[in-house]
Amino acid sequence: DAGVIQSPRHEVTEMGQEVTLRCKPISGHDYLFWYRQTMMRGLELLIYFNNNVPIDDSGMPEDRFSAKMPNASFSTLKIQPSEPRDSAVYFCASSHLTGTSSPNEQFFGPGTRLTVL
Amino acid sequence: GEDVEQSLFLSVREGDSSVINCTYTDSSSTYLYWYKQEPGAGLQLLTYIFSNMDMKQDQRLTVLLNKKDKHLSLRIADTQTGDSAIYFCAEKGNTPLVFGKGTRLSVIA
Numbered sequence: 354d355a356g357v358i359q360s361p362r363h364e365v366t367e368m369g370q371e372v373t374l375r376c377k378p379i380s381g382h383d384y385l386f387w388y389r390q391t392m393m394r395g396l397e398l399l400i401y402f403n404n405n406v407p408i409d410d411s412g413m414p415e416d417r418f419s420a421k422m423p424n425a426s427f428s429t430l431k432i433q434p435s436e437p438r439d440s441a442v443y444f445c446a447s448s449h450l451t452g453t454s455s456p457n458e459q460f461f462g463p464g465t466r467l468t469v470l
Numbered sequence: 471g472e473d474v475e476q477s478l479f480l481s482v483r484e485g486d487s488s489v490i491n492c493t494y495t496d497s498s499s500t501y502l503y504w505y506k507q508e509p510g511a512g513l514q515l516l517t518y519i520f521s522n523m524d525m526k527q528d529q530r531l532t533v534l535l536n537k538k539d540k541h542l543s544l545r546i547a548d549t550q551t552g553d554s555a556i557y558f559c560a561e562k563g564n565t566p567l568v569f570g571k572g573t574r575l576s577v578i579a
Contacts (some may be wrong), residue, residue, distance in 0.1 A: 395572050456518050456562070461512030463512050
């Protein structure tokens, strides 16, 4: 398997523009996570899905952020309109939850580095 | 709610031991994890420990778990420049993994 795939790897945009980040999870994984990483705040969970359904979006910072998972092999994170403070590395991760009796590994993509000017 | 705390920075000299500490709040956590993030990459699982264990050793890595104090540590023996990375502690309780903010380890040659 190619692992979790994210695109683009780098995105530079101007304030006010719409940004769409894309993720393809590992085949067979039923959980998908979106994280944001900054120097100031570290790693933050934004939202996660189980079987394509959003379970917890309490980490989404504002209404400008939205995430969708139309099918098991694709998810998007959209920021509209973008602001300079959205500049960060955005990670997608996927996992197959095995229950409490087994360890659960999350597999991370390489991230998308977003710069909003 | 569940929370994982760890210091943000650690600096050590090459050849010394590094100890990265973490505290967590969910006493029902069944597994605790250490993830490593190398520059420009995503997080990767480094090691994990089951909650009924006190210690786990894997080559240069030693994980210690104090369940009473909800304290987890990662010791890296003979730290090398290649160990420079961000290390994340994570717990698994009733929800998917909860990560700490990460400890940035800098190794000075």
